[in-house]
Amino acid sequence: MALPDSAFIGAEIPLEGPAFDEFAEPSPSASEDEIDEGGGAENDPANEESSSIRIAATKGGSPKRRAAPKGFVVNTAACTGKGSKDLFTIVANELAWRERDIETRPPRPPLQATIYCVMQTQDMLDRLPLLVRRHCWISRYLGLLDLCDKGNFARMALACEDLSEPNAWDFNPKTWVLPDQLAQVREALAKSKRTFIVKPEDGSQGDGIFLCQGVRDLDIKMSTKSNKAGVVQKYLDKPLLLDGIKFDLRLYVCLIGGSDIAPPLVYLCREGLARFCTGIYEEPSSKNMHKCMAHLTNYSLNKRSDKFEHSPESMEEVFDTGSGASKRPMTTVLRRLQDENPGFSMDAFYDTVAAIIRTTVAAMAPVLVGFSHAAAAAGTPLAAESSSFQVLGYDIMMDTSFKPYLLEINNSPSLCIDEALALEPDDPRLAEKGARPGRPQSSREKEGKVCLCMDMAQPHTHRPSVVDVAVKTTVVKGVFLLLEKLKKGDSEPEVEAYISVDVSREELWEKLQRVEAVFHQCGGAQKAFTGHGLRRTFGSLCGQGGLEKHDLDALSQRLRSTMFVNNDRGVKPDALRLFDFLSVIRQVGTRAFPGVDPRDIVEHVLDALGMCIGIRVENIPSQRTGDNDRIDRDRLLRDPEYLLGAVCYEFDKVDTYHRGLLTSQAFSKALDALGLRYGQPEVEEILQYCTITDDGYVHYKELLHLVNPGTPRAKQSTMKGTLYPSHDEETTPSEMERYSDCGVSARGDGFFAGKSEDIRKVFARWERGSISNQQFKSGLEGIGVPVTEELERQLTTYGPARSMPFS
Structure with a gap:
């Protein structure tokens, strides 16, 4: 069936029925909590005319007044990109939630739970101060743009391989980073006759990608590039084909919340997009490597081909497994593969992709914590990570044995729901006046009008893409429903459109989170790599094995700069240096403990330093839902174990140098945060495990040991250097x-x-x-x-x- 016009922006809401009832204005007598400010736009007189959803009058001429609907306000004021606002409007309409596309200046905090839809980091930073109300969310994480950069992701994957189980990263094609690994690339090309694919680090939408065979071929093609930075991968020369055509799959993965003690909630959408080449595939050779539309599946390239098959205009045809469109719903392709190949199972496919997601998010989540720490140090009013969610695009390609490979992770997968159609040379509309460069803002304005935007090189028109509307509505609506369930108190929500992917049990996340905690304690990128910083952190290991102090000085000189790049100008890239710090730990451990297995060297070094995250996380309420009221104060008074765990958590927050030692002021501040006062039985219980020194300091390592009974005493301290000997320990x-x-x-x-x-x-x-x-x-x-x-x-x-x- 054809998609109704009312699905798109600019459509009138009917005068009667549930759509009108839900979007009617609240009455003047409504309570303050019932009236939705939506960032203050309600009081803007211009809002009446400019709202993307028009409110009609009732039949009698007087407006119908109702209380604000349940759910969220969807704030789209920052959606100025390629059509994402159209999609958010459709989803808000389907859920009967309010949309706000205008804000007062300056914006003010909303009275109702709000989802802020933003496309740029600066827009996110501008709105973080507004997230003071519970269950307000913003559709972006600090740092994910840099993590998804091709070069940064490749460096991250290389750094994490030794921390993971053998073959855990087999889904990632063998990758080298240019220019730092150019010598290794040339060596690999000289030894192999296989095809390699080169992708520029700053490229997007297929720009600058080329295939090469042999060193000379690489040198010739690289000589034409002004920017030599990029990644080189082994080309998947036996991809799975349908009707002789190569394709890839765009899967949508949602991350929600997260903290330094819990990774984000992660979900894989069951629906996605299958994107097909427009040329028949042939194994690459010197004669056909230039045929990019047979080798590269990028939609941005293939849509310009005269062989591109646009999606049908009815849902029935779109979801037909026999469709020959160049862009199809992923589930139709998976069903066809399952019907035609006994060795393929959709369930097995989802399980394998979920494992890929677990591994990659486990590697990225600790870095997101680092970006959140940096934002907090810069004065961000809230923990940005705990109030964030984001949809990522995972591009997957299968080989002939149905094994999925990860091509790349897209930080901002397109949420555009229209498509461009080139005009024939004799089309009479080419003679019409008014065609102009730039992209029209309204779907109603786009449809049928001649356009000269960058979507195509020649004059063209836009129309709604039924396949994009169907797939992307499923993606965004599912995310919004997950947020609604979190709002209602479901800490592990489930919706039909998404598969939950548990990262919290990933050993890689646990190891990297521990490294991040130490990196943060050592002063982060500003201090951890200085000569003094390295001596303070690792000096206690000097003299063991072959490690000497001058080795630390040499490391400091080599680490004055980093190969990780910063594409997001809204944030500093310091958190990415976590992997440089990981490299330091490896190099120190290799010299200090030459007999230790490389896969265990990181934990061995951290254990030797006596560093750890410091508290048993099961005693602390999860921060994954972004709820600022994490401490259950009633439980503090009736559960001693919970009390001591919460106290350790608060002590760690105010223990600036993480030495297990607090000033009396910091001790009182931590008690105040828990609502406790001197003289209460709970405080007396806490003081049993603390020692007050002659000069007024509070020593709480015994309390840490009690909360972490299974952890060796050497791991209890979160100091930057070696442990001071405890009262009951002898000097070795x-x-x-x-x-x-x-x-x-x-x-x-x-x-x-x-x-x-x-x-x-x-x-x-x-x-x-x-x-x-x-x-x-x-x-x-x-x-x-x-x-x-x-x-x-x-x-x-x-x-x-x-x-x-x-x-």
């Missing part, structure tokens, strides 16, 4: 050697066993600035520890910054 010989390195000479094996706590206290007071260098030396001498020339030198070097490592 290796620790005595490190004290000696610091300039404190040993007097026999048993000397420091009785002095370690006194040394620790003196050092801690000096590091906090409570005593001067001279008082520090006097304090050491007072407990019988001689001051050596090496200690004098280190005090001269590190004393002004109070940054001398205890080790």
Whole structure:
């Protein structure tokens, strides 16, 4: 059946019926909570005329007044791109939710839960201060644009392979990054007669992609490129074909929320798009490699071919498995494959793709946490990640054995729901006046008008694409329904259109999240790679294996810059350097622990440093839903385990240096955050596991050990350097050697066993600035520890910054 005109922007809402009833204005007597401000647009007098959905009058001439509908307000004021607003309007109409496409200046927080649909990072940053109401969401994450960059993604995948199970990344074709791996690419081309595909790092929509065979072929084609940055992949030369034509699948994956203790909720849409080439496929050779429309499935390229088959104009034909259109619903193609091939199963396909999604999101999620930390440090009023959701486009291609390969992840898959049709040379409309460059904004204006926008090189017209409307409405409507279920309190929502993909149990996510926590504790990209930063973090390992301090200095010199690129000018790329920090841990571990399996080296180093995330996450309420009221205050009073877990979480938030040591002010601040006061039984319970020092500091490592009973004591600290010896621990010989390195000479094996706590206290007071260098030396001498020339030198070097490592 043909799609009704009322589905598109500009259509009149009927004077009667549910559509009119739902979108009628609220009455003046409605309560403040019932009236939807939608960012303040309700009070804008221009809104009456410019609203994309016109409100008709009742038959009697007086407006019909109703309370605001349930659900969300869909704010599309920032949707100025290629037709995405059309799609959001259709979905809002289907759900009977309000749409707001105008905002006051400056925008003000809404009175009703709102979904902000944005296309650019700056639009997101402008609206983050508005997300003060519970269950307000914004359709973008900070940092995903850079993570989905071809070069950055390839570097990330290479960095994560050793952290994953063997063959976990087999879905990713063998990839090299240019120009840093040009020598390896040339070597691979010289040894192999296979075809390789080269994609420019900053390219999109198929621009600049070419195939090559051999080193000379690569050199000739690269010589024509001004930008040499890109990725090289082994070409899938035996792809799965339908009717002799190559195709790929655009799958839609939704990420929702997330935090530093829980990855985003992840969902795979059951529906997607199958995009076909317009030329018959032949195995690549020097004679046909230039035929891009037989080798490249990009819609942006093939739509310009005179062989492009537009989608039918009725739903029945669109979902016919025998359709020959160049763009089809993915499910029709999967059903046909299942009908024609006993070895293919749709369920198995979804399971395999879900595994791909789990692995890739597990690698990306900790970096999103890093971007959120950076935003918070820059003054962003809310945790951007916990209020975000985003739809990504996963481009998948299968080989003849039905194995799916990931071609790329698109940060902003097109939500446009129209298509361009080239005009014939003799079309009388070419003589009409008024055709102009640029894209018309209204679907009603587009349809049938001559257009000169960049969709096609020649004059053309636009019309609604039934296949795009059907597929993309399913995608966006499903996401909105998931958000609605979260709003109603369902922490793990399910909808028919989506398959849930659980990332929280991925070992890769757990490892990278731990690395990110350490990276953040070490000062992030600004401090972690300096010579002093590396010595402070890894200095305790120097002397083990073949690791020496000068190795750390050499690493610092090599890490002054990064190969990760920044495409999103709205945010700093520092969080991407997590993978540079991962490389540092690997290199340090390889030298310090030469016998350890490369797949275990990262955890081995972190364990040796005594660093970890620091609290048992099952005691802390999940932050995945973006709910700011995470602490159950009633449960604090009746569940001791929950109380101690929540206290550890709050202590960690105010423990600036993550040393297990708080000032009295920070301790009180953490209690205030939980609604606790001195004298309450709950506070007395907490103080049983804390030690108050003579100078007023609160030492809470015993509490950390209680909350993490299964974790070795060496992993309890979240300090930047080595652990100070605990009250009940003796100093080991290796620790005595490190004290000696610091300039404190040993007097026999048993000397420091009785002095370690006194040394620790003196050092801690000096590091906090409570005593001067001279008082520090006097304090050491007072407990019988001689001051050596090496200690004098280190005090001269590190004393002004109070940054001398205890080790």
